[in-house]
Amino acid sequence: MGKNIALVLSSGGARGFAHIGAIKVLLQHGYNITSVAGTSMGALVGAIYAAGQLEEFEEWVRTLDVMEVLKLTDISLSSKGFVKGKKIMERLKEIVPERSIEELNIPYCAVATNFIKGKEKVFAEGSLYNAIRASISIPTVFQPWQIGEDYYVDGGLVNPIPINRVKREKGDLLAVVNVNADIPYEGVPEGDEKKKEEEKNNKFIKKVRKIQSKSEKHIPEHKKDDIGLFNLNNRSIGIMLRQIASLTLNNYETDIMIEISSHSFSTYDFYKAGEIIGEGERAAARALDGNVVKHW
Numbered sequence: 001m002g003k004n005i006a007l008v009l010s011s012g013g014a015r016g017f018a019h020i021g022a023i024k025v026l027l028q029h030g031y032n033i034t035s036v037a038g039t040s041m042g043a044l045v046g047a048i049y050a051a052g053q054l055e056e057f058e059e060w061v062r063t064l065d066v067m068e069v070l071k072l073t074d075i076s077l078s079s080k081g082f083v084k085g086k087k088i089m090e091r092l093k094e095i096v097p098e099r100s101i102e103e104l105n106i107p108y109c110a111v112a113t114n115f116i117k118g119k120e121k122v123f124a125e126g127s128l129y130n131a132i133r134a135s136i137s138i139p140t141v142f143q144p145w146q147i148g149e150d151y152y153v154d155g156g157l158v159n160p161i162p163i164n165r166v167k168r169e170k171g172d173l174l175a176v177v178n179v180n181a182d183i184p185y186e187g188v189p190e191g192d193e194k195k196k197e198e199e200k201n202n203k204f205i206k207k208v209r210k211i212q213s214k215s216e217k218h219i220p221e222h223k224k225d226d227i228g229l230f231n232l233n234n235r236s237i238g239i240m241l242r243q244i245a246s247l248t249l250n251n252y253e254t255d256i257m258i259e260i261s262s263h264s265f266s267t268y269d270f271y272k273a274g275e276i277i278g279e280g281e282r283a284a285a286r287a288l289d290g291n292v293v294k295h296w
Contacts, residue, residue, distance in 0.1 A: 010039060010156075012267070015262070026175065040138070043136065060095060062274045110155065111123075111159045112145075116151055122165055136154065161176060
């Protein structure tokens with residue numbers, strides 16, 4: 001089997017940080033990523049990788065705590081969504097300056113949903129940040145992104161795992177990272193549990209958790225039995241995404257399948273980037289070291 005891979009990164013909110021860990025392990029095993037397609041957070045991480053600045057991005061997101069996330073959350077009273085998204089995009093441009101998709105190191109595309117027309121939109125050329133911002137627009141959270149007369153929302157509504165959009169080359173392998181897998185969450189290894197216990201006793205961590213408890217209206221908790229309006233909407237979308245993803249995977253043969261449980265972290269756990277990246281690393285290591293090559 002060859003070492004060139006066409007990489008597909010799923011949607012999944014904050015769980016999409018696991019894409020970083022998965023990419024790192026793929027590279028460590030000698031794989032050469034020749035193209036990438038992503039949806040939502042998969043589109044964001046894929047773009048950063050294709051621009052050659054994943055390391056800088058990882059360093060930044062690992063510093064995010066609740067306060068930093070709140071600083072990047074420009075709250076709006078608009079009925080279109082309570083986050084404008086301007087602050088986060090400005091911060092991302094400090095890491096990866098705006099450029100055209102054609103200027104990236106490898107072929108890349110992002111998938112979004114044209115809300116007006118009710119159709120999929122594939123961004124494979126033009127402004128990189130138009131593509132990212134359109135693809136990450138989670139309905140009712142991020143305000144839709146307007147381009148001309150059209151409004152775009154999260155690509156996961158139509159294509160959460162865009163296998164059919166990634167550019168393929170003869171002899172390459174198809175690798176998919178699905179952070180919405182309907183599999184049990186086994187938790188973190190024992191060593192990491194010890195580390196988390198030490199963090200609980202850290203005065204700074206205690207302060208952060210106190211701030212978090214007062215910020216629930218901005219960063220919703222991940223409660224299993226919460227049937228409030230916000231979580232009802234979020235979980236309904238999650239169910240839909242998993243069903244569409246399942247149908248997609250059944251229609252394509254994948255050579256490398258890396259799965260992260262949808263129960264592992266909340267869609268909005270952006271302040272847990274380090275833990276989520278670690279989960280991506282473990283999932284990729286299990287898939288590669290265990291020779292888990294699945295054909296659907």
